[in-house]
Amino acid sequence: MIQINHVSKRFGELEAIKDVTFSVPKGSIYGLLGSNGAGKTTLMKMIAGIYKQDRGSITVDGEPIFENIKQKERLIFLPDALYFFPHTTIRQMADFYRHIYPKWNEKRFYEMKELFPIDINQKIHRMSKGMQRQVAFWLTFSTMPDVLVLDEPLDGLDAVMRQKVKNILFQDVADREMTVIISSHNLFEVEDLCDRIGILHNGSLIIEKELDNLKTNIHKVQVAFHGQPPSTFLQHLDVVYQERRGSVLLCIIRGEEEQISAHIHKYEPILFDLLSLTLEEIFIYELGERGYAIENILV
Amino acid sequence: MPLKTFLFNRGIFSQIVRNVGWVALVYFVGLLFALPIHIFMMTEDENWLMHHQTGRIFDIGSIIQFSLMFTLPVLLAIFLFRYMQVRLSADYIHSLPVKREALFLQHIVAAMIILTVPVAMTAGCLIIMKPLLPVSLYSLKHIAIWFTGTVAMNVLLFSGTVFVGMFTGMSMLQGVFAYVLFFFPAGIFVLLMFNLKYFLHGFAYEYYLSYNIDKIVPFIRALNWESKPIQPIEIYIYIVLAFIFYVLSVWLYKKRHVEAATDAIAFRPLRPVFTYGFTFCVMLVGGAYFGEMQQRITWIIFGYVFASLIGYFIARIILEKTWRVFTHWKAYVQYIGFIAVVSLLFAFDLFGFGKYQPPLNDIERAYFGDHIYYFENDNENGENAFFYERDNVEHIYLFHQQLMKQQKLQTENTKHVVIGYDLKNGKRIVRQYAVPLEVYNQFYKPIFHSLEFKKNHYPILRINDFKNVLQVRIDSNLGGKAVRLRDREEIESFLHILQRQLVDETFDPIAWNREWGAITVTYEKQKGITEETMIKWKKSYHLVDEWLQQRGLLQQARATVEDVSEVKIIKNTKRLKTYEWTDDMIERAEGIVVKDKTKIEQCMQMAGWDERADYIVVTYYKSGYADIQSFTKHFIPPFLN
Numbered sequence A: 001m002i003q004i005n006h007v008s009k010r011f012g013e014l015e016a017i018k019d020v021t022f023s024v025p026k027g028s029i030y031g032l033l034g035s036n037g038a039g040k041t042t043l044m045k046m047i048a049g050i051y052k053q054d055r056g057s058i059t060v061d062g063e064p065i066f067e068n069i070k071q072k073e074r075l076i077f078l079p080d081a082l083y084f085f086p087h088t089t090i091r092q093m094a095d096f097y098r099h100i101y102p103k104w105n106e107k108r109f110y111e112m113k114e115l116f117p118i119d120i121n122q123k124i125h126r127m128s129k130g131m132q133r134q135v136a137f138w139l140t141f142s143t144m145p146d147v148l149v150l151d152e153p154l155d156g157l158d159a160v161m162r163q164k165v166k167n168i169l170f171q172d173v174a175d176r177e178m179t180v181i182i183s184s185h186n187l188f189e190v191e192d193l194c195d196r197i198g199i200l201h202n203g204s205l206i207i208e209k210e211l212d213n214l215k216t217n218i219h220k221v222q223v224a225f226h227g228q229p230p231s232t233f234l235q236h237l238d239v240v241y242q243e244r245r246g247s248v249l250l251c252i253i254r255g256e257e258e259q260i261s262a263h264i265h266k267y268e269p270i271l272f273d274l275l276s277l278t279l280e281e282i283f284i285y286e287l288g289e290r291g292y293a294i295e296n297i298l299v
Numbered sequence B: 001m002p003l004k005t006f007l008f009n010r011g012i013f014s015q016i017v018r019n020v021g022w023v024a025l026v027y028f029v030g031l032l033f034a035l036p037i038h039i040f041m042m043t044e045d046e047n048w049l050m051h052h053q054t055g056r057i058f059d060i061g062s063i064i065q066f067s068l069m070f071t072l073p074v075l076l077a078i079f080l081f082r083y084m085q086v087r088l089s090a091d092y093i094h095s096l097p098v099k100r101e102a103l104f105l106q107h108i109v110a111a112m113i114i115l116t117v118p119v120a121m122t123a124g125c126l127i128i129m130k131p132l133l134p135v136s137l138y139s140l141k142h143i144a145i146w147f148t149g150t151v152a153m154n155v156l157l158f159s160g161t162v163f164v165g166m167f168t169g170m171s172m173l174q175g176v177f178a179y180v181l182f183f184f185p186a187g188i189f190v191l192l193m194f195n196l197k198y199f200l201h202g203f204a205y206e207y208y209l210s211y212n213i214d215k216i217v218p219f220i221r222a223l224n225w226e227s228k229p230i231q232p233i234e235i236y237i238y239i240v241l242a243f244i245f246y247v248l249s250v251w252l253y254k255k256r257h258v259e260a261a262t263d264a265i266a267f268r269p270l271r272p273v274f275t276y277g278f279t280f281c282v283m284l285v286g287g288a289y290f291g292e293m294q295q296r297i298t299w300i301i302f303g304y305v306f307a308s309l310i311g312y313f314i315a316r317i318i319l320e321k322t323w324r325v326f327t328h329w330k331a332y333v334q335y336i337g338f339i340a341v342v343s344l345l346f347a348f349d350l351f352g353f354g355k356y357q358p359p360l361n362d363i364e365r366a367y368f369g370d371h372i373y374y375f376e377n378d379n380e381n382g383e384n385a386f387f388y389e390r391d392n393v394e395h396i397y398l399f400h401q402q403l404m405k406q407q408k409l410q411t412e413n414t415k416h417v418v419i420g421y422d423l424k425n426g427k428r429i430v431r432q433y434a435v436p437l438e439v440y441n442q443f444y445k446p447i448f449h450s451l452e453f454k455k456n457h458y459p460i461l462r463i464n465d466f467k468n469v470l471q472v473r474i475d476s477n478l479g480g481k482a483v484r485l486r487d488r489e490e491i492e493s494f495l496h497i498l499q500r501q502l503v504d505e506t507f508d509p510i511a512w513n514r515e516w517g518a519i520t521v522t523y524e525k526q527k528g529i530t531e532e533t534m535i536k537w538k539k540s541y542h543l544v545d546e547w548l549q550q551r552g553l554l555q556q557a558r559a560t561v562e563d564v565s566e567v568k569i570i571k572n573t574k575r576l577k578t579y580e581w582t583d584d585m586i587e588r589a590e591g592i593v594v595k596d597k598t599k600i601e602q603c604m605q606m607a608g609w610d611e612r613a614d615y616i617v618v619t620y621y622k623s624g625y626a627d628i629q630s631f632t633k634h635f636i637p638p639f640l641n
Helices: A040-047 A090-100 A106-114 A129-142 A159-176 A187-191 A211-217 A257-265 A279-289 B003-007 B010-043 B046-051 B062-080 B087-095 B100-132 B140-165 B171-199 B205-209 B218-223 B232-255 B270-294 B297-320 B330-347 B390-405 B437-448 B451-457 B488-504 B542-550 B583-588 B597-606
Strands: A002-011 A014-024 A029-033 A055-060 A075-078 A147-151 A179-184 A196-201 A204-210 A218-224 A238-245 A248-254 A271-276 B363-369 B414-423 B428-436 B469-476 B482-485 B515-526 B529-538 B564-571 B592-594 B615-621 B626-631
Touching: A002 A040, A014 A040, A014 A055, A014 A179, A014 A196, A014 A204, A029 A040, A029 A187, A040 A075, A040 A147, A040 A179, A075 A129, A090 A129, A090 B010, A106 A129, A129 A159, A159 A179, A179 A187, A187 A279, A204 A211, A204 A279, A218 A257, A218 A279, A238 A279, A257 A271, B003 B100, B010 B062, B010 B100, B062 B100, B062 B140, B062 B171, B062 B218, B100 B140, B100 B232, B140 B171, B140 B218, B140 B232, B171 B205, B171 B218, B171 B270, B171 B297, B171 B330, B205 B428, B270 B297, B270 B330, B297 B330, B363 B390, B390 B414, B390 B428, B390 B437, B414 B437, B428 B437, B437 B451, B451 B488, B469 B488, B469 B529, B482 B488, B488 B542, B564 B597, B583 B626, B592 B597, B597 B615
Parallel strands: A029 A179, A029 A196, A075 A147, A147 A179
Antiparallel strands: A002 A014, A002 A055, A196 A204, A218 A248, A218 A271, A238 A248, B363 B414, B414 B428, B469 B482, B469 B515, B515 B529, B564 B592, B564 B615, B615 B626
């Protein structure tokens, strides 16, 4: 369980994170979305115990993370720009991790050689960016983390490798109840991965959603009536968005599918169509409702 | 968790060794060249070896030794803590489950090993080599001193560099700050002293500068280790300082944000301190530079404004890491406004420094001289420049009162005056002034006429028992003439005359410039210890001339009329310096040739060494030698008028 409570952080004049609160339950994957400069990296570095928040608290399993060795041993942060000690080989880095992380799993490290076909005696600095990212995942998974904080983790990996990495993530979450926070500026990249998504904009968390009930909970409805729609028609519905296209009324409505259908059928429409939304559409409308345009928030 | 595992981590430590272990190797090789190899090279050349004094290990290969000592610890600290200054590595290292204290401690331990083991190994080499050397270059004790001194200096410089590294996020600035840290205390002191003298009338900056403040700069101190060996107390101070630096560093490290990497100043509240501190220092340098070069208040103010402007914008450029800082001028205006107010406080002397004089009755003794030296080094060489007699103290006090009223910056034709008081309560007060000569002489006269001054000034007057005098020598400046008095009766008679002459001597600065030669008195101070004291043989000492004449020694002591064939007097219309007159010019020049003995005698009595004088006086001796001297218009023989 990761608990972020009214956290703020300032870099001089710049207020990078403004009063952010959310939590990630154990064994779940949380997607942190936002454009460049939204504050994702800053927030993640605070969750990893690198930066210290100016206000608020960040706890992992109830303990503040900053300078907390016990919790940091269970947590791995994988930054968007990777760092390895100069002139080290994979083997040397593995030895280093073995001394640093008590749960280091040498067996798993060797087993994963199959997944990451790289010579372990090669110097990491000579490798391509994509290969370096694979090495980072390899080392990370071998430390058997309970909490994984991944900043733009899939950049630079090819489709096959992405899938491999996602599979291991799923497996670890399922097997060991690993908790994951993953950031991205791309909704599609994490859509199939996350249980929950939060969108960060200019340092504030502007929206937070459970993905499972998100899709079942919001619907696109197209209706048409003879003449004008009845005035009371939309009164008891949670309408997020409406638009007229000729005689057809297009609405985005929150609520259970059966309830919405039952309500609309009472008015005997000549056309009635109920569709589910793509994740992107959901966010477009949800953000629109809060006065944001999605192009400014996600790429 | 046990302390050991808590603070030590094999992974981290081996990473540090992999990262900077090579420094130890470089250091060891460097020391090998500086000492063992160098010594073997010396043994090839016997002269070289013989010239080396025993025990001076720091002098052997000193350039390499001191270069290593002054740079390697600083570089090592920069390398070791580079992980804090680079964003990626700073993030990475601090994401690891290792406490900052543990990280810090392991880096320090690694550094201590790197800074001591090569020195110890070199010391080992020196011990092994010792029996193989043809001469004894050093003892075990010398090696121990060399080892302790080197290690103490290494540790001090290293810890200081680590300490300043906590304040900055840039490795280059860390290096700069490290040297600034060690030069700063002495540097700022000297700068302040130089600048205060422009503001505080009578400020005796030389008194404060003579503290040998450079001792506290470790680099300068180390270079003098062979002439003034390092003391145990200094080693303790270095170790204690290093310890303080470490403790403060850990404390700062824990306060420091990881994101401070690449920032010029790691702690935001310190940024203005840096800006204005830097501006202030550069301003002082500018003021001192123009003050010393031009000595005019307008130039000094220009120096302050100009230098502080440069300093301010350089500080901003470093802080903001951009050239586009010239729009931030408002803070500078505030700064210079503040400085102007402070300067006015000093200029109008609101602290009363320039007007302060202790109550006359509190003064135990007063000092009056043209240099600060004897104020601090009382009684050295039997000189005593302090006055106890109330009359003299009062004279000095009154003169001081007058000096306080004069204008501050006087440059033309002045005399340096230092006035100091030792008060009855043990306090010392000292002031220094540049005084126009006329004012000076006017005041100097009554003091000069006091017996106390003369006793202070002429050690001969302090010889009471003539029996201890072994010899008196009277030497002439010209022609190698000299008289030695060894006969007891002669010595005593002469000294009586001389003492009377000195006591009767009147204040006459122009006449003092004319002298025949010197009188040297050799006396036995204590059993077996002889001392010499010398005074000018002024031409105004007529009693001495008379005495020599009576005893028939004058001819022997100096050139007289009898030795001179003629004197030529040339009007020095162009006011050339005496030495600029060549033989040729003298021959061609029109002038009065004097052959009359009385007139020659007058000429000899009045000729002096004044430069750019009114007349040039050439004395032709019978021996064929010619001597060129001069007259000033205030002091010429009557026949020229």
